[in-house]
Amino acid sequence: MQIHEYARPADLETAYALLLKGKTNRLLGGCTFLKRTNLKIGTAIDLQDCGLRYILECEDAVRIGAYTTLRDIETNDVILREFGTMLRDVLEHLIGVQLRNQITVGGHVAARFGFSDLIPTLLALNARVRFYHGGEKTLWAYMQEVRPEKDLLIELILPKEGRRGKVQMMRLSYNDYSIFCLVVSRSGDRWIVSAGVFPGRARLAELAMEQMNRTPIRKQDAAQLAQRITNEYRFGSNFRGSAGYRRELCRIFARRAIEELADDYTCDT
Numbered sequence: 001m002q003i004h005e006y007a008r009p010a011d012l013e014t015a016y017a018l019l020l021k022g023k024t025n026r027l028l029g030g031c032t033f034l035k036r037t038n039l040k041i042g043t044a045i046d047l048q049d050c051g052l053r054y055i056l057e058c059e060d061a062v063r064i065g066a067y068t069t070l071r072d073i074e075t076n077d078v079i080l081r082e083f084g085t086m087l088r089d090v091l092e093h094l095i096g097v098q099l100r101n102q103i104t105v106g107g108h109v110a111a112r113f114g115f116s117d118l119i120p121t122l123l124a125l126n127a128r129v130r131f132y133h134g135g136e137k138t139l140w141a142y143m144q145e146v147r148p149e150k151d152l153l154i155e156l157i158l159p160k161e162g163r164r165g166k167v168q169m170m171r172l173s174y175n176d177y178s179i180f181c182l183v184v185s186r187s188g189d190r191w192i193v194s195a196g197v198f199p200g201r202a203r204l205a206e207l208a209m210e211q212m213n214r215t216p217i218r219k220q221d222a223a224q225l226a227q228r229i230t231n232e233y234r235f236g237s238n239f240r241g242s243a244g245y246r247r248e249l250c251r252i253f254a255r256r257a258i259e260e261l262a263d264d265y266t267c268d269t
């Protein structure tokens with residue numbers, strides 16, 4: 001990237017005004033992605049003084065500021081207590097501690113990277129996002145926007161729903177990018193199924209979820225539901241894996257997750 005001017009605003013209002021001021025103005029997160037691009041940036045807006053690095057426990061949710069690093073999230077006790085190891089399981093594969101100390105969750109989520117396995121995990125945690133101008137919405141709604149307007153992501157909101165979940169990814173080596181990722185979670189009878197790296201942006205399996213949320217799920221339903229989830233997604237091929245391979249991973253991951261999370265069959269009579 002090439003930066004023409006650098007600004008370090010002390011508040012969000014100034015940061016957002018600067019963002020809108022020029023077509024090529026950009027917000028800076030940890031710059032790990034931006035540094036690898038050839039972008040010509042008019043004004044680079046450094047968010048480090050805007051007070052967005054926090055993990056805040058509220059009564060019904062945990063709020064994570066956009067400037068919080070992935071390492072902050074991975075090592076946070078409140079996150080571990082409320083969401084188990086789901087986030088840690090996915091984050092610990094991201095290269096190394098130095099890089100995770102640099103990457104901001106806002107930079108990662110706002111960019112909606114198609115190679116992300118963090119985003120499917122956040123979707124499975126029923127995450128919401130809050131933007132400076134666009135306000136609060138579900139992460140899923142943001143993922144579906146065709147051309148999101150230029151905006152500043154302020155925070156992520158993870159509802160405390162007591163979700164249990166299973167995150168599964170396939171990679172060629174421990175720190176490589178994922179070939180495919182599937183995350184299933186449940187809170188009582190409310191299931192969420194999300195997947196990513198098709199390759200392409202993370203998506204919920206909405207039709208399968210509708211069925212799963214209508215009737216109690218038993219372990220013996222796993223194979224049939226896994227097929228249903230797989231049928232709902234479209235898979236593609238790239239140098240990391242073929243569509244057929246990803247389809248097979250999806251079916252196996254979904255079956256394993258449902259078998260692990262579903263209740264045992266009980267006979268009422």
Ligand SMILES: Cc1cc2nc3c(=O)[nH]c(=O)nc-3n(C[C@H](O)[C@H](O)[C@H](O)COP(=O)(O)OP(=O)(O)OC[C@H]3O[C@@H](n4cnc5c(N)ncnc54)[C@H](O)[C@@H]3O)c2cc1C
Nearest residue numbers: 027029030031032033034103104106107108110116153177
């Ligand atoms: C060596 C290497 C290996 C990697 N391996 C993986 C991997 O295995 N899996 C994986 O998922 N990713 C991987 N990544 C990608 C990494 O996840 C991204 O580089 C990172 O998420 C970008 O975050 P950042 O904070 O550095 O954002 P930046 O690079 O600073 O910004 C990214 C984009 O987000 C915008 N932005 C920043 N903050 C905000 C905000 N608050 N609101 C709105 N927009 C904002 C910026 O303007 C920019 O467009 C890897 C990266 C590197 C360098």
